[in-house]
Amino acid sequence: MAIEAEGGEPYGSMMDRRSFLVLVVAGCADPAASLNPPLGLGPVTPTPQRPEPVVNLSPSGSATFDAWLRSFYVKAVRAGLPSDLLDRELAGLTPNDRISALDSRQPEFSRPVSAYINGVVTDDRIAIGRRRRDALPALAQIESRFGVPRDVLVAIWGLESGFGAILGDFDVVRSMATLAADGRRREFAEDQLMAALKIIGSGEFPRSRLVGSWAGAMGQTQFIPTTFLATAIDGDGDGRRDLWGSSADALASAANLLAKAGWRRGESWHREVVAPPGFDYALTEGPREIPSWWAERGVRAADGRPFSAADQQAPAELIAPSGAGGPLFLIFHNHFMIRRYNNSTAYALGVGLLAQRLGGEGQLVRNWPQETPLALTDRSDAQRALALLGFDPGTPDGIVGINTRKALRDYQVSRGLVADGYLSLEMVRRLRTEAASQP
Known part of the structure; x- marks a missing residue:
């Protein structure tokens, strides 16, 4: 699992080449x-x-x-x-x-959610995913057993490894040892290294099979070693849980992970919606209420279809990932279960939208806007400006997370702006100018 998807100190001087005890x-x-x-x-x-x-x-x-x-x-x-x-x-x-270089690398420019989604939900990936799904009879049994829709599993499969085509070639033992020694994520890396050594020691797989991403994710559905030990299962009935060589094992294991996390059968993961003119966007990333509550405030399904019986009773949160000018979504409990796989709103939306297209649903009613990537200095300057103006975004690290968006919404409300919490380049410039005018 990506984890989801992020510097190191220079190494010490050369030691005496004699063995130490x-x-x-x-x-x-x-x-x-x-x-x-x-x-x-x-x-x-x-x-x-x-x-x-x-x-x-x-x-x-x-x-x-x-x-x-x-x-x-x-x-x-x-x-x-x-x-x-x-x-x-x-x-x-x-x-x-x-x-060490990969772990310390922070992208200079953030990738807008629209660019991420457009890169994930492509015609080629949809076509390949449908072929791979239809060629794997075990998916029907996996879906029946765990309650996770096959199209969600296939979407995860596609995002994690290109349907098993890209597994990574890093020695997981060496990768985790490097990350642990570097120290930034020592506890996590040591836990993964312990788990990898347990897998080897059990005789289930030799070290030569434990290859994956630089961050330790392994197999067609990219499980870190602790997750492998806890949730990997045999999906093809051969008595092994081979996430590298068996697509059925990989997908059954992904379904088991989501089911253990709390996946709810029959409920959606998200639904595209539209809001009326003058809507209070300060409600985004806020209350979790059933669709009828949102309907009272003018929020409607974008495609005009009614909510399913299960969804009508399911609390949902409203998000505007690219601001008031982009598509809006009510996100349900299962959206957050996808985020147990990779804790990213963009990732969970990518999985959900790809799954819907695999299942035959059409494109979004509202197109993604043209977004400008923000440089690291843009993001950190905005955070510092918000703090200076009395709106606490947390540490000015350039990561636009929930604390930064909340601070921005509070600022927008106080200035009579559309309070969608969306940090655009125009908003960065406004914050810089206002902060510079402070005594």
Whole structure:
């Protein structure tokens, strides 16, 4: 799973090329207990010490990486991983500079949601997805068992790996070790490395099969190792859960993940809607109410069709991902379940819209607007301006998330503007000008 889809410090000086040996005490009895036994109880037998984990690995050429690896080795032994497994799989391990570069890279320009969706929902992808879906009989049983529509699963399959065509070629063990040593996402990376080593140690798959993206996502539906252990299943009945070689296994595992997350059978994931003139866009990303509540405020299904019986009773949130000038959506519970796969509104919309097109639905009623990509300085300047003007967007990191959009909506309301929380280049310029005029 992408995770979804994001710098590193320079490595330390070259170490002495001789092998190093570190002995770490895993545990010991309290010395005071043996020297001063309680009266009347007689001598106290010392608690046996556990064997000391012995780290005997060759240096990698990076002092930072080697220090982390020694610490991780001891942690892994204490977590129950066998020393012989660690000795074999961590021997000769070195950091991958490509991983460090990818992890530290922040795009200079943000990709507008319209550009993302137009790149995801294409005629070619729809045609390929339908062919792959129709050629996989196991999908009917998977849908029946888990309640997740086959077109949603095929859409995820298409976005994650191009229907199994792009699996990545990074050694997951080395990738996770590199990310952990770099430190920015150490806890996450160490958890994934532990899980990958458990998969190898179980004999289910050798390390040579554990290849994936630079961030550790594996197989046709891109599961990170912890997710593989928790939710991967056998979908083709051969007794294995091969996310790399079996499309049925990959799709059944994706369905199992969504079902465990709380997918609701029969409910939609989103519905395109339209709002009346003068609508209060400050309601976007706000209340979750049933469609009739929204209808009282003039919000209607864009295609004019009624909501299903299940959706009529399902609370939904209104979003305007490209502002009041673009398509609007009511997003239901299952939209958020797709975001358990990749926590991105654009990703969940991409999956949902592609699934609808795979199922034969038409294009959106309202076209996406022409959006201008914002530079990192544009986004961070807007955040600093909002803070200066008394609207807290959080840390000015250039990431336009829910806190930034809320702060922007509050600012827009206070200035009598359409409060859609959409950060356009025009809005950036307005904020810069107003902030510059402050004493």
